[in-house]
Amino acid sequence: MTDTRSAFMACASVAAQLLGRPELASAWNLPSVHDGLRVRDVATGLVEGLRRAALVNGAGPRVPLVLRPTAATTAAEARRLVDLLALRVPGGGLADDPGAAGVDLLARDLEDLALSVAQHVDVSPSTARAALELLVASAHGTSDGAVALGDLSATLRGAPAVVRA
Numbered sequence: 001m002t003d004t005r006s007a008f009m010a011c012a013s014v015a016a017q018l019l020g021r022p023e024l025a026s027a028w029n030l031p032s033v034h035d036g037l038r039v040r041d042v043a044t045g046l047v048e049g050l051r052r053a054a055l056v057n058g059a060g061p062r063v064p065l066v067l068r069p070t071a072a073t074t075a076a077e078a079r080r081l082v083d084l085l086a087l088r089v090p091g092g093g094l095a096d097d098p099g100a101a102g103v104d105l106l107a108r109d110l111e112d113l114a115l116s117v118a119q120h121v122d123v124s125p126s127t128a129r130a131a132l133e134l135l136v137a138s139a140h141g142t143s144d145g146a147v148a149l150g151d152l153s154a155t156l157r158g159a160p161a162v163v164r165a
Contacts, residue, residue, distance in 0.1 A: 008053075008103045009086060015046055015110045016078040023121045024113075025071035032116035039116045043074050046109040050081040053102060 018024060027039045034042065047069075069077070 004100055004103055008106060009082075011103060011106045011110060012050060012053075012082045012085060015050070015106065015113070016075070016082045018110070018113060018117070019043060019047070019071070019078045020075040021117070024075075024117050027117050027120040028071045030120050033112060033119065034116075039113070039120075040069070040071070040074075042109070042113045042116050043071070044069055046106075046113050047074055047078050047081065049106055049109055050078060050085070053106075054081050054084045 024039065024043065028043075030039055031037070032039050032042045
C-alpha cells in the first residue's frame with residue numbers, strides 16, 4: 001500500500017468514525033461553517049467524496065443508498081464505503097491510489113465537518129488536543145498524507161470553536 005493510499009484510508013476511517021458520533025447526529029440540522037449549509041450538507045458531501053473514490057475503483061454505488069439521508073444512514077454508508085475502499089481488487093493488487101489531491105480533498109471535507117460539529121459542542125481543551133494528536137498520528141510517516149493532515153491539525157488547533165471550556 002502506498003503512503004498516499006494509507007493516508008487516504010486513515011483519513012476515511014476517521015471520517016466514518018466522526019459521522020457515527022452522537023454529537024454529529026445532534027448537530028445534523030444546525031448551521032455548518034459554510035454560509036447557507038447545514039451540518040447534514042457537509043456530512044453528505046464528505047460521503048459523496050468517499051462514494052466517488054469507491055466508484056473509481058469499481059466498488060461504489062453511483063447514487064446515495066438513501067435519498068433523504070439521516071445521520072444514522074450517512075454514517076452507515078460511510079462505514080460501508082470505507083470497507084469497500086479497503087478491499088483488495090481481483091488479482092491481489094490494491095485498488096487505485098487516490099493521489100495527493102484525493103487525500104487533500106478528503107482532509108478538507110473532514111476539517112469542514114469537524115469544525116461544523118465542534119461549533120455546537122463543548123469540548124475540553126485536553127479532549128480536543130488528544131483527538132487532534134490521534135488524527136495526525138494516523139498519517140504519521142506518510143508523505144502527502146502527513147502534509148494534508150498536518151494542515152488540518154493546525155487549522156483545528158487554531159479554531160476557537162473547537163476548544164471551548
